[in-house]
Amino acid sequence: xxxxxxxxxxxxxxxxxxxxxxxxxxxxxxxxxxxxxxKTAFITALVNQLEHAAIDGRLPLWDAQRQGRILGxxxxxxxxxxxxxxxxxxxxxxxxxxxxxxxxxxRGVAEVRLEIRYRTRxxxxxHLGEISTLYVDLVDYPGEWLLDLPLLDLSYEQWSEQxxxxxxxxxxxxxxxxxxxxxxxxxxxxEEKPASELAMRYTDYLHACKRELGxxxxxxxxxVLPGEFAGAPLLQFVPWVWDKPAGEPADxxxxxxxxxxxxxxxxxxxxxxxxxxFAGFDRQxxxxxxxxxxxxxxASFGDMQQAIARIMESFAYGKSNWWRRLFSPRIDKLLFVxxxxxxxxxEQHGPLVSLLQHLVSxxxxxxxxxxxxxxxxxxxxxxxTEVGKGQANGREFPAIRGTSLDGEPLLLFPGxxxxxxxxxxxxxxxxxDFQAFRPLPMSAHQALPHIRLDAALEFLLGDHLE
Ligand code: GDP
Numbered sequence: 001x002x003x004x005x006x007x008x009x010x011x012x013x014x015x016x017x018x019x020x021x022x023x024x025x026x027x028x029x030x031x032x033x034x035x036x037x038x039k040t041a042f043i044t045a046l047v048n049q050l051e052h053a054a055i056d057g058r059l060p061l062w063d064a065q066r067q068g069r070i071l072g073x074x075x076x077x078x079x080x081x082x083x084x085x086x087x088x089x090x091x092x093x094x095x096x097x098x099x100x101x102x103x104x105x106x107r108g109v110a111e112v113r114l115e116i117r118y119r120t121r122x123x124x125x126x127h128l129g130e131i132s133t134l135y136v137d138l139v140d141y142p143g144e145w146l147l148d149l150p151l152l153d154l155s156y157e158q159w160s161e162q163x164x165x166x167x168x169x170x171x172x173x174x175x176x177x178x179x180x181x182x183x184x185x186x187x188x189x190x191e192e193k194p195a196s197e198l199a200m201r202y203t204d205y206l207h208a209c210k211r212e213l214g215x216x217x218x219x220x221x222x223x224v225l226p227g228e229f230a231g232a233p234l235l236q237f238v239p240w241v242w243d244k245p246a247g248e249p250a251d252x253x254x255x256x257x258x259x260x261x262x263x264x265x266x267x268x269x270x271x272x273x274x275x276x277x278f279a280g281f282d283r284q285x286x287x288x289x290x291x292x293x294x295x296x297x298x299a300s301f302g303d304m305q306q307a308i309a310r311i312m313e314s315f316a317y318g319k320s321n322w323w324r325r326l327f328s329p330r331i332d333k334l335l336f337v338x339x340x341x342x343x344x345x346x347e348q349h350g351p352l353v354s355l356l357q358h359l360v361s362x363x364x365x366x367x368x369x370x371x372x373x374x375x376x377x378x379x380x381x382x383x384x385t386e387v388g389k390g391q392a393n394g395r396e397f398p399a400i401r402g403t404s405l406d407g408e409p410l411l412l413f414p415g416x417x418x419x420x421x422x423x424x425x426x427x428x429x430x431x432x433d434f435q436a437f438r439p440l441p442m443s444a445h446q447a448l449p450h451i452r453l454d455a456a457l458e459f460l461l462g463d464h465l466e
Contacts, residue, residue, distance in 0.1 A: 026135040027464055028280055032143045033287030034216050034307060035225070038339035038381060039106045042287060043138050044091040045381035045448055047075065049457065050114055050136075052447035059454035064465040069119040071131065078113040078137065086112035086140055095382070095448070099407060100439040108227030109277060111139040118465050134464055141277065143286070144221035146311045148270045151220065156240070156259040163239035175208045179238065186245035186255035195254065199236040214293065214300030216307035222269050234268060237261035278314070283333040283460055286311065290338050290355050291434045294417070298427040305359060305421065312363025315372065334367050334374045335459055336360050341451050342380035343434050344414050345398040346387060349451075351419035352378040358420050375459050380451040384437040402437035410435060 031039050049059060050073040059065040078085060087110070091103030113135060120132045151159060167173050167180075179201035203223045209215040210224065218224050226235055237258040249255040288308060293301040315334060338356040341349055356376045357364075364374050390399035390411055401411045415432040422430070442448060 025133060026137075027282045027461075028137045028139060029283050029285065029460055030139045030141065030278075030281040031285045031287065032141055032146065032311070033289070033337075033339070034143045034304070034311075035210075036105060036292070037143065037287040037289045039140050039142075039287055040091060040103045042285070042337070042339065042381040043086055043112065043140050044088060044095070044103055045450055045453055046138060046457070047086075047088050047112060047114065048092070048448050049450065049453055050116065051075075056446055058447060059457060061452065061454035062457040063462055064118055065454070065457075069121070069465070071117040071119060073114050073116040076113050076115045076135075078111055080111065083139075084108065084110045086110040086138065088112055092444070095439050096442060096444045098441075100441055102439060106140050106142055107225060109139065109141045111137055113137050116461075116465070121466050134461070136461065139277070139281065141273075142221070142225045142227075143307075143311050144216075144218060144225050145270075145273055146221075146314045147217060147219060147307060148221045149274075149314050150310065151266055151270055156262045159262065160239040160241060164241050167241065171213060172209065175212065176205050179205050180241065183242045184254060186240065186243065186249050186253065188254050190252055190254045190257040195257070196233075196236045199238055202238040203235075214296040215303045216300075217303050217310065220265060220269075222265070229269065234261060234265050237265070274314075279329055281329070281331055283335070284315070284331050285335045285337060285456070285460070286360075287337045287339045288356060288359060289340060290352060290359070290417070291340060291343050291414075291432075294415075294422075294430070294432045295434050298422075298424070301422070308359050309362065312360060312366070315363060315370070316366040331372055333459065334364075334372050335456060336364070336374065336376045337456065338376070338378040340380060341378040342383040342385045342400070343437070344417055345400055347398060348414075348417045349378045351417040354419040355417060355421070377452060377455055377459075379453055379456060381453060382439055383449040383451050384439050386440075402440070405436050405438050407438065410437070 031043055033039050049057065053059060053062075053065050053070045054072040057065050057070070064070055075088065087104065094101040094103050114137075116134045116136060117131055118134065122132075154162070167176055173180075179198060184198070206218050206224050210218055220235075222229060223235055226232075229235055240255060240258065245253075245255050286308075288304075293304040315331065336356055338352045341352060344352060353376055356378065360376065364376075367374050385400040385402035388399045388401040388411060389396050390413060391397075397413050399411050399413050401409075404410050412433070412435065414434045415430070417432075418426055440449065
């Protein structure tokens, strides 16, 4: 080949590379986790760090920022107009308020879009124009919605059977009396008012399981976090735990109506979520609050562990072929975060990551098998404590200092985080006491204080900012 042809082929190759890279210029990062795992704080902090990254960023673990290649980031209008916008400004108003307060938590799907301008290291693109742009969508949604995935494989009868089994646990039975009584007849005619009241009592029961027993495995997930479907008939049914119908009840009976609604719930809400949202995510962050269940006790911790395992099933595509066919997900990186790491002293961060690794190990293996890159981190999106030293019996101990939610100064050693799933005896003499802190007074002119949020940024965005 002559020299010209050679050069032409090199140029063509490089042009292809540019086109491929141009396709990469947009990325959807989804953030999930159970209620109160810290999603709202995490997204607020991420937006805030990005907006400050070019000027006063303190993000040494994020290569592009440390190398001074981030030129700026700003919020721009999102493209999906039907999805509510993440309430970033409102969150900041709370954080910078007097007294400082935490932002209102997540209740449904919300998103925010950022435009990041940076200097590329890629030789050709640097040559072409020097400055590159990456659009990042951050999407927030409740982890409770992922708990519904197994419902897709269950019939109304099978699901009802499952709930009946759960009700054998005395503590659940006790909470359930308000909806279990009186007994309903499968063949009785469906009437709107009593049926919706029954569904309301069942929903109250699900909320009580969460509030009073610290349970996370709440199904159907939309009953407790309905998003835009609050009050819709789709959320007005209950599992059938009374006398079974003799045959297939006719249309218009209570049983048949509940069964239809269950099927519609599966189709519109569960499957709909995977089709409309999940299938479009590029990367996923799963937040886990390991500390609160350590406080709450063995039952709460065990339940959280099960809930996380269920959440992970959404990433185990290979197990069922219909799953891949229906949603063709494209997630290539999965980040697990032990949130609120500022609640424990720094030497506990190692055990905290290790505990998280154990919690997500099975699903993580499956994700790897799918070719998804995974990482576990302990971080604080918004650091609300300082590290200090306490004194007891004439000896110094590591401690954290902050302000309680009621405004009282606190200095404490919350305890040792177990580095594995705690065995039964751990719970007998565990002295874990983790307290909620109010955010520190902060300046709106500086980036929010954090722990290792930059490591998360590096994992999530690093390769796209080369
Ligand atoms: P969501 O329900 O997942 O959106 O959870 P939030 O982001 O609203 O967090 C729930 C609560 O956890 C907040 O109100 C804070 O009390 C606490 N929290 C969340 N993130 C942090 C953090 O980084 N540090 C501390 N100290 N507390 C946090």
